[in-house]
Amino acid sequence: QIDSARLWDTIHETAKFGATPKGGVRRLTLSTEDKQVRDWFRKACEEAGLDVHVDALGSMFGLRKGRDMSKAPIGVGSHLDTQPTGGKYDGILGTLAGLELVRTLNGAGIETELPICICNWTNEEGSRFAPAMMASAAYVGDFTTDDILSRRDAEGVTVAQALDGIGYRGDAPVGRQKFSGFVELHIEQGPILEAEGKTIGVVDSGQGVLWYDGRITGFESHAGSTPMPLRRDALATLSEIVLAMESIAKKHGPKAVGTIGEAVIAKPSRNVIPGEIAFTVDCRSADAAIMDALDRDLRAAVAEIAARRKVEVQLDLVWRKAPTHFDPKLVDAVENAATQLGYSHRRITSGAGHDACNLNTVMPAAMVFVPCKDGVSHNELEDATQADCAAGANVLLHTVLALAGV
Amino acid sequence: QIDSARLWDTIHETAKFGATPKGGVRRLTLSTEDKQVRDWFRKACEEAGLDVHVDALGSMFGLRKGRDMSKAPIGVGSHLDTQPTGGKYDGILGTLAGLELVRTLNGAGIETELPICICNWTNEEGSRFAPAMMASAAYVGDFTTDDILSRRDAEGVTVAQALDGIGYRGDAPVGRQKFSGFVELHIEQGPILEAEGKTIGVVDSGQGVLWYDGRITGFESHAGSTPMPLRRDALATLSEIVLAMESIAKKHGPKAVGTIGEAVIAKPSRNVIPGEIAFTVDCRSADAAIMDALDRDLRAAVAEIAARRKVEVQLDLVWRKAPTHFDPKLVDAVENAATQLGYSHRRITSGAGHDACNLNTVMPAAMVFVPCKDGVSHNELEDATQADCAAGANVLLHTVLALAGV
Ligand SMILES: NC(=O)NCCC(=O)O
Ligand SMILES: NC(=O)NCCC(=O)O
Numbered sequence: 001q002i003d004s005a006r007l008w009d010t011i012h013e014t015a016k017f018g019a020t021p022k023g024g025v026r027r028l029t030l031s032t033e034d035k036q037v038r039d040w041f042r043k044a045c046e047e048a049g050l051d052v053h054v055d056a057l058g059s060m061f062g063l064r065k066g067r068d069m070s071k072a073p074i075g076v077g078s079h080l081d082t083q084p085t086g087g088k089y090d091g092i093l094g095t096l097a098g099l100e101l102v103r104t105l106n107g108a109g110i111e112t113e114l115p116i117c118i119c120n121w122t123n124e125e126g127s128r129f130a131p132a133m134m135a136s137a138a139y140v141g142d143f144t145t146d147d148i149l150s151r152r153d154a155e156g157v158t159v160a161q162a163l164d165g166i167g168y169r170g171d172a173p174v175g176r177q178k179f180s181g182f183v184e185l186h187i188e189q190g191p192i193l194e195a196e197g198k199t200i201g202v203v204d205s206g207q208g209v210l211w212y213d214g215r216i217t218g219f220e221s222h223a224g225s226t227p228m229p230l231r232r233d234a235l236a237t238l239s240e241i242v243l244a245m246e247s248i249a250k251k252h253g254p255k256a257v258g259t260i261g262e263a264v265i266a267k268p269s270r271n272v273i274p275g276e277i278a279f280t281v282d283c284r285s286a287d288a289a290i291m292d293a294l295d296r297d298l299r300a301a302v303a304e305i306a307a308r309r310k311v312e313v314q315l316d317l318v319w320r321k322a323p324t325h326f327d328p329k330l331v332d333a334v335e336n337a338a339t340q341l342g343y344s345h346r347r348i349t350s351g352a353g354h355d356a357c358n359l360n361t362v363m364p365a366a367m368v369f370v371p372c373k374d375g376v377s378h379n380e381l382e383d384a385t386q387a388d389c390a391a392g393a394n395v396l397l398h399t400v401l402a403l404a405g406v
Numbered sequence: 407q408i409d410s411a412r413l414w415d416t417i418h419e420t421a422k423f424g425a426t427p428k429g430g431v432r433r434l435t436l437s438t439e440d441k442q443v444r445d446w447f448r449k450a451c452e453e454a455g456l457d458v459h460v461d462a463l464g465s466m467f468g469l470r471k472g473r474d475m476s477k478a479p480i481g482v483g484s485h486l487d488t489q490p491t492g493g494k495y496d497g498i499l500g501t502l503a504g505l506e507l508v509r510t511l512n513g514a515g516i517e518t519e520l521p522i523c524i525c526n527w528t529n530e531e532g533s534r535f536a537p538a539m540m541a542s543a544a545y546v547g548d549f550t551t552d553d554i555l556s557r558r559d560a561e562g563v564t565v566a567q568a569l570d571g572i573g574y575r576g577d578a579p580v581g582r583q584k585f586s587g588f589v590e591l592h593i594e595q596g597p598i599l600e601a602e603g604k605t606i607g608v609v610d611s612g613q614g615v616l617w618y619d620g621r622i623t624g625f626e627s628h629a630g631s632t633p634m635p636l637r638r639d640a641l642a643t644l645s646e647i648v649l650a651m652e653s654i655a656k657k658h659g660p661k662a663v664g665t666i667g668e669a670v671i672a673k674p675s676r677n678v679i680p681g682e683i684a685f686t687v688d689c690r691s692a693d694a695a696i697m698d699a700l701d702r703d704l705r706a707a708v709a710e711i712a713a714r715r716k717v718e719v720q721l722d723l724v725w726r727k728a729p730t731h732f733d734p735k736l737v738d739a740v741e742n743a744a745t746q747l748g749y750s751h752r753r754i755t756s757g758a759g760h761d762a763c764n765l766n767t768v769m770p771a772a773m774v775f776v777p778c779k780d781g782v783s784h785n786e787l788e789d790a791t792q793a794d795c796a797a798g799a800n801v802l803l804h805t806v807l808a809l810a811g812v
Contacts, residue, residue, distance in 0.1 A: 083675050083677075083678055084673040084674075084675055084678075085626060085673050085678075085681075125675075125677070126676060126677060127675040127676065127677070127678075130676065132676075132677060188631070189628045189630075189631040189632075190628070190631035190632065190633070191633070191636065207630060209630070211676060219782075219785070220491060220784060220785040220786075221781075221782055221783065221784060221785055222595045222596070222757065222758055222783040222784040223663065223665035223667055223688045223690075223784070224595070224613060224615070224663065224688070224690050224756075224757045224758040224759060225594070225595040225596035225663075225756070225757025225758045225781070225783065226595075226596065226663070226757070226781065227596070227597070227660055227663070228652065228655055228656050228663055228664075229656075230597065230781070233652075233665070235648055235666055235667075235669060236648055236649065236652055238645070239644070239645035239646070239648040239649050240645070240649065242641055242642055242645040243642065243645050243646065243649070246634065246639075246642055249634055250634050250635075254633055256634075257629065257630060257631075257632070257633070257634055258634075259629035259639070259677070259679055260641055260680075261629055261641075261671075261674060261675055261676045261677060261678050261679065261680060262671065262674040262675065262676055263641060263669070263671060263674070264674075265667075265668065265669060267490040267491050268490075268667060268668040268669070268670075269489055269490055269531075269533040269667055269668065269784070270532060270533065270536065270538075270617065270667045270668055270686045270688055271489075271531070271532060271533070271538060271665070271667060271688050271758075271784065272489055272490075272491075272533070272667050272784045272785075273665055273667065273784075274666075274667060275491075275785070280676045282629045282630070282676055282677050284629075284630050350631070351628065351630045351631025351632070352628055352630040352631045352677075353630060375627075375631070375632065375636070376625075376627055377627065377628040377631065378626060378627060378628040378629070378675070378677065378678045378679075379625070379626040379627055379678075379681070380626075
């Protein structure tokens, strides 16, 4: 059994790095706040006897020796970055539960057969740089390291510059650290476990993701003197696209979601009809056929709206992640641990993307979910109970012990 | 007859202050570029023998003596500020035609009975500070000088600070400079004159304006894991409001317009459902009853959308300007001048707001319109012909001569 109070205190200790007035965390990847939590994490790992190294994309790995050092370790962990107005648990719980697991093993003097490696993956959130789960995507070969290093944030800063800026561009080539398997603990970020009164989600699948960059080019004109029928209004166009995305997603019931999260009017003015807008689209499904339908329906809707309104709409797919089906053996291992520990549980699909979804394409991977309050995440009000966090960490511990061998 | 080439050259000489790559002008009120054009204008007025003074809100007045100095002058002019991506004619034509008129009278050695005063009114555009036509509104007593001095731009800079920053906070109390009447020349900023092949618009009325500040408070949440039915999406809410405004305005045919020109998502992120958006609304009609209907219908639509989507929408009316009915005698004077000069003309309603609309509430005022290309304004591509600008300046000259007496 892990130490529930120690885990809880550690989570709240890190929440000070980028703390927001409303009780959330703003710790954008590779920012000053991210450096602070990374420095803290490196020190905590070293104090727990781990051997820490950093790869070329800033992902951090803390290795606990096993009896058989010829075998690759079992990986645990998640990420320490957050959304612009994120919470105290998204990512952090999984990373610090890894630390707690090591502290527990150290305290009990338990040696495992396989080594154990705690990971902090760079830019899981995808808010500052696209795509999300950028470092684990490069790890599995979806992108080259150089491609990722050249990605830019909204201010034009590259990943390479941001890494150098905080001193976290490591020596290890991306992908060099191998794993025998990977288990990630995370808050659900959705409402299902809470609604059903279950403590543990045994994650067997994850939604695929489509990310688009869009640009609408209408025509700026005077808001007072331009007759309604002559307008080529970029914001009215965007409005139709937003509502089209919403109804396309709703058509597939609970099996799809679609969101426009960013929209910026170029040179806005009260009395000027918006002429140009940049926007992004995020849509998802766990069903590959529905993903194809989302893409098709969205493109058709956009084309129809653009033609009718006589505006230009460019829509570029910038990221496509296929749905995830986690490794059946590891999923069973998670389920067994939950059952043995006596926690109520159910199988569940992850709505969010996670580094484990990427890693699952090259190694056996699985995930453990615990409930979060009202299913709310990517919000400063994100909340979870100490008991649920501890339950998740215990399931993680017992799964890892089963996989690593005592 | 004014000197068409001299007027044209002068317009293009000032277009360098804030020139944009696409051939437009960015000269936000009280900016560095505005100071440049003001300095230029002051010098040009002084060289034309005018006595220049500046009032407490930065409006500039250049006085040409008349035989009877006991009478208040006939005012002409407009404004020298522009939209963020504005054109070379909006406002500038009317101000520089005033200068051209004085140069013509000087050249011909013509003395008028009443004095003539060329005006450059501060912040006509309303893009940096609200409301539009701010200085002339204070002139007629719609706002106190102190109220206007304390208005802030998006960066929090007050009008007072901006005036001091460029050295244009004058000594003269707002309203001290009296006028016997005011005539403003302007490009139409709409498509009617061009479509009908008319050279001169005899402006007999102007649309009323409603300006609102809006704020939507939904709930930020994860774009991947938040089911569609549980969302409280601020951008989807805004989208419905934009389309509602559009259809409310369209319902009144050509007699109303409605625009959302600004919309800013607080802390946007690709994979976060927007939780908070600030926006502005501009809607107009020349018919007071329709203005009431626009306000009523917009508020009803917003209330319905907010309730259905379980979000909060605040909608504050920040400016209401009643429709304008220009002084019949001055309108006739404009029409007579156009007829005598042999220009094709028609009566017309102004879609845009103008300083003359404010001034008309305390003195006889009227306006002269000339066509602009494709009716486009508040756009860098705004264009007008040399012949039309000269025709407008000639109508202005002859109207002023009729009012000021030779
Ligand atoms: N878990 C999580 O919030 N990941 C961020 C990437 C995404 O799913 O949008
Ligand atoms: N003429 C003009 O463009 N005025 C700006 C104020 C407005 O009508 O919105």
